[in-house]
Amino acid sequence: MAEIQRSHPTGKRLAGKVAIVTGGSTGIGKGIARxxxxxxxxxxxxxxxxxxxxxxxxELTQATGSRVEAVVCDVGxxxxxxxxxxxxxxxxxxxxxxxxxxxxxxxxxxxxxxxxNWNKVINSNLTAVFLTGxxxxxxxxxxxxxxxxNIGSIAAKVPRANSAAYVAAKVGLTGLTRSLxxxxxxxxxxxxxxxxxxxxxxxxxxxxxQAAKEGIMEIDDVAGIALAMVLLPDGVNVLDGTLTAVNMxxxxxx
Amino acid sequence: xxxxxxxxxxxxxxxxxxxRGIAEAFAAEGATLVLTARTKDKLETAAQxxxxxxxxxxxxxxxxxxxxxxxxxxxxxxxxxxxxxxxxxxxxxxxxxxxxxxxxxxxxxxxxxxxTGPFICGxxxxxxxxxxxxxxxxNIASISAKRPRPNAAAYVSSxxxxxxxxxxxxxxxxxxxxxxxxxxxxxxxxxxKIGREEQQHREGIMEAADIGAMAVAIAALPDGVNMLECEMLPVKQxxxxxx
Ligand SMILES: NC(=O)c1ccc[n+]([C@@H]2O[C@H](COP(=O)([O-])OP(=O)(O)OC[C@H]3O[C@@H](n4cnc5c(N)ncnc54)[C@H](OP(=O)(O)O)[C@@H]3O)[C@@H](O)[C@H]2O)c1
Ligand SMILES: NC(=O)c1ccc[n+]([C@@H]2O[C@H](COP(=O)([O-])OP(=O)(O)OC[C@H]3O[C@@H](n4cnc5c(N)ncnc54)[C@H](OP(=O)(O)O)[C@@H]3O)[C@@H](O)[C@H]2O)c1
Numbered sequence: 001m002a003e004i005q006r007s008h009p010t011g012k013r014l015a016g017k018v019a020i021v022t023g024g025s026t027g028i029g030k031g032i033a034r035x036x037x038x039x040x041x042x043x044x045x046x047x048x049x050x051x052x053x054x055x056x057x058x059e060l061t062q063a064t065g066s067r068v069e070a071v072v073c074d075v076g077x078x079x080x081x082x083x084x085x086x087x088x089x090x091x092x093x094x095x096x097x098x099x100x101x102x103x104x105x106x107x108x109x110x111x112x113x114x115x116x117n118w119n120k121v122i123n124s125n126l127t128a129v130f131l132t133g134x135x136x137x138x139x140x141x142x143x144x145x146x147x148x149x150n151i152g153s154i155a156a157k158v159p160r161a162n163s164a165a166y167v168a169a170k171v172g173l174t175g176l177t178r179s180l181x182x183x184x185x186x187x188x189x190x191x192x193x194x195x196x197x198x199x200x201x202x203x204x205x206x207x208x209x210q211a212a213k214e215g216i217m218e219i220d221d222v223a224g225i226a227l228a229m230v231l232l233p234d235g236v237n238v239l240d241g242t243l244t245a246v247n248m249x250x251x252x253x254x
Numbered sequence: 255x256x257x258x259x260x261x262x263x264x265x266x267x268x269x270x271x272x273x274r275g276i277a278e279a280f281a282a283e284g285a286t287l288v289l290t291a292r293t294k295d296k297l298e299t300a301a302q303x304x305x306x307x308x309x310x311x312x313x314x315x316x317x318x319x320x321x322x323x324x325x326x327x328x329x330x331x332x333x334x335x336x337x338x339x340x341x342x343x344x345x346x347x348x349x350x351x352x353x354x355x356x357x358x359x360x361x362x363x364x365x366x367x368x369x370t371g372p373f374i375c376g377x378x379x380x381x382x383x384x385x386x387x388x389x390x391x392x393n394i395a396s397i398s399a400k401r402p403r404p405n406a407a408a409y410v411s412s413x414x415x416x417x418x419x420x421x422x423x424x425x426x427x428x429x430x431x432x433x434x435x436x437x438x439x440x441x442x443x444x445x446x447k448i449g450r451e452e453q454q455h456r457e458g459i460m461e462a463a464d465i466g467a468m469a470v471a472i473a474a475l476p477d478g479v480n481m482l483e484c485e486m487l488p489v490k491q492x493x494x495x496x497x
Contacts, residue, residue: 182494190489221479228471235489236464242483246433251425251482 012040013231018092020044020084022075022132023102025053027201028151030060031219032099035227037064044088046073047102067091075102075128085135094143097230098136100129101151105166105203118165125169126176133180133191141187145234148184149226150177152195154242154250170195174240181239190237192229196222197244215245256284257474262335264288264327266318266375267345269297271444272394275462276342276469277304283470286310288331291345292317310335318345318371328378337386340473341379343372343416344394348446353407361408368412369419376423376434384430388477391427391434392469393420397487399438424482433480435472439465440487458488 019036023029024045033043037060045060047053050072057070069091073084088095103125106117129150140146155163156170174193181191198204198216222243229238244250263280267273268289277289281304289304291297294315301313314330316323331338347367349360372393383389398406399413417436424434441447441459465486472481487493 178494185489185494188489215478217479218476221475224475225471225481228468232464232467232486233461235458236460236486237489238468238484238486239494240483240485241481243479243481246428246431246478246480251421251428 015040017041017096017230018044018088018094019097019099019230020046020088020095020132020136021099021101022046022073022128025049025056025070027203028196028199028219028222029099029101030056031223032101032226033068034060034064035220035223036097036230037061037066037068039227039231040066041097042067042069042092044069044071044084044091046071046075046084048072048074075100075132076123078131081128081131081135085132085139089139095136095139096143096146098132098146098148099151099226100132100148102128103151103169105163107162109162110164113164121165122169122172125166126172129173129176133176137180137184137189140184140189144187146184146189147230147237148180148189148191149229150191150193151222152177152193154195154197154244154248156193156195157242158250177240181237188235190232190234192238193240194222194226194229194238195240195242197248197250214249215247217243217245256282257470258340259284260286261339261473262286262288262331262337263340263342263473264290264331264338264375264379265342265344266290266316266371269293269300271446272439272442272462272465273342273344274300275442275464275466276344277466279463279466279470280340280473281307281309281311283474284309285340285473286335288312288314288327288335290314290316290318290327318343318375319366321374324374324378327375328382332382338379338382339386339389341375341389341391342394342469343375343391345371346394346412348406348409350405351407352405356407364408365412365415368409369415372416372419376419380423380427380432383427383432387431389427389432390473390475390480391423391432392472393434393436394465395420395436395438397438397440397485397491397493399436400485401493420482424480431478433475433477435480435482435484437465437468437472438483438485440491440493457492458490460486460488 021033024033025047053070060068073080159167177193269291305311316327402410420436
């Protein structure tokens with residue numbers, strides 16, 4: 001019988017690995033970047049807002065002792081995405097993990113939704129993942145290895161009202177995840193989608209009543225599962241995960 | 255200190271394969287374990303090997319399709335350890351026939367083991383966990399719960415059904431803070447795979463330890479957080495596209 005391995009929760013199980021986390025300046029993305037860096041990975045975090053991004057990169061570098069580099073990038077803009085991947089290769093020479101976490105939402109009924117809002121939400125949540133996924137696949141196919149995790153939402157499974165663009169983007173993301181997985185398969189590239197429910201980030205500021213009613217998870221709960229997914233051996237993939245508060249109104253009819 | 259220290263877990267079908275892999279992974283995180291299966295000597299050997307890690311491990315022989323034996327399993331667990339924090343419904347079986355040739359007896363055997371068993375065990379667990387106001391049930395389904403393989407109607411139906419049972423137990427357990435979820439593994443090395451090595455090589459295969467690692471990540475989530483679904487499979491396994 002194989003010796004039972006005791007776990008090393010603060011080990012360096014990602015030493016030598018290089019990761020990009022989009023939207024890594026705050027919220028879930030910053031939490032995931034911290035978990036990866038804690039395990040010894042070199043991480044590139046990106047976002048549009050420079051100040052908050054650079055503060056995050058400094059904080060995570062100090063806290064973890066790993067290299068966490070800030071690259072300002074709007075993931076909805078092709079040239080900026082290409083420049084970020086080039087910068088990552090210049091810095092670290094390879095790319096093992098891409099986490100597509102950046103995203104945004106607007107809250108209004110379809111009848112009130114300006115076209116600009118639709119475009120903004122589709123662009124940052126869906127088109128962005130085509131742009132980053134395309135660059136990542138190009139690199140990972142050469143390496144014959146790599147892992148992409150797309151942060152979806154339970155909105156990819158069941159819609160909320162007042163969120164048509166967001167829901168369309170996240171359901172669309174499932175299609176993109178599956179397509180990237182199919183096209184990366186022959187080269188051993190794992191592509192997955194983690195669909196989380198309510199998670200306590202700045203998006204929830206001022207919404208305490210709703211959070212209490214529906215239940216809410218902490219950033220570390222989501223980041224911990226993302227870490228478990230990237231610690232799986234090459235060749236093993238969590239294609240689809242759904243993570244919610246137990247109380248979340250999601251399982252039954254409504 | 256392990257991530258599951260102080261947790262009491264019952265794992266069905268734990269003498270081999272995925273159940274054994276989950277038991278070893280839970281043991282490495284400090285859990286107290288009750289392992290169950292029908293074959294006494296193999297079950298006891300597995301329990302003794304896992305207990306070498308220093309955990310409290312108890313082997314209790316039970317057939318998950320037998321209401322009385324399952325009630326006794328839970329009674330003995332509570333008597334020994336006082337509570338049940340985690341139930342892993344893993345025991346399962348398969349049969350391979352084209353539907354036109356599938357005997358009713360085989361249909362019944364597979365449905366009873368893979369679907370009725372988790373109902374019987376899940377009901378006992380929910381009764382306890384509702385009183386505790388905490389607990390987690392992890393059902394081991396299969397990617398067959400999402401898309402069928404040929405010649406597997408009983409298995410596929412049992413696993414689609416297990417997804418329905420998971421959702422229903424999750425809904426009924428919700429007011430009492432009980433989390434109920436499903437892991438859907440693809441090909442994994444186990445006794446179910448003996449004689450199918452060529453197919454496994456072509457399609458890719460995971461180790462039971464891989465399922466164990468995700469089961470630990472789920473079991474270690476705080477109370478109130480649930481990973482409702484976890485579909486995991488070899489990167490190369492044909493499943494994502496059309497076929
Ligand atoms: N929080 C929840 O309850 C929840 C639930 C389900 C799913 N999710 C998903 O989880 C992900 C993260 O959510 P969160 O709550 O952590 O969000 P958040 O706190 O709003 O943070 C979003 C991050 O993405 C960046 N970002 C936004 N648009 C960008 C763009 N076009 N290019 C580059 N970076 C961009 C933001 O920085 P800049 O603004 O500076 O660019 C920020 O770093 C999102 O995909 C979201 O849909 C969240
Ligand atoms: N291996 C795979 O590729 C794969 C893929 C997807 C899903 N799964 C699922 O994973 C689970 C475990 O499968 P495995 O591959 O690890 O199979 P396995 O090696 O054949 O193990 C099955 C276990 O279940 C026990 N068992 C069977 N019937 C039982 C009953 N009526 N009461 C109590 N215990 C019973 C067996 O012990 P006794 O015979 O001693 O009772 C054994 O410990 C099953 O639910 C299976 O459907 C497996």
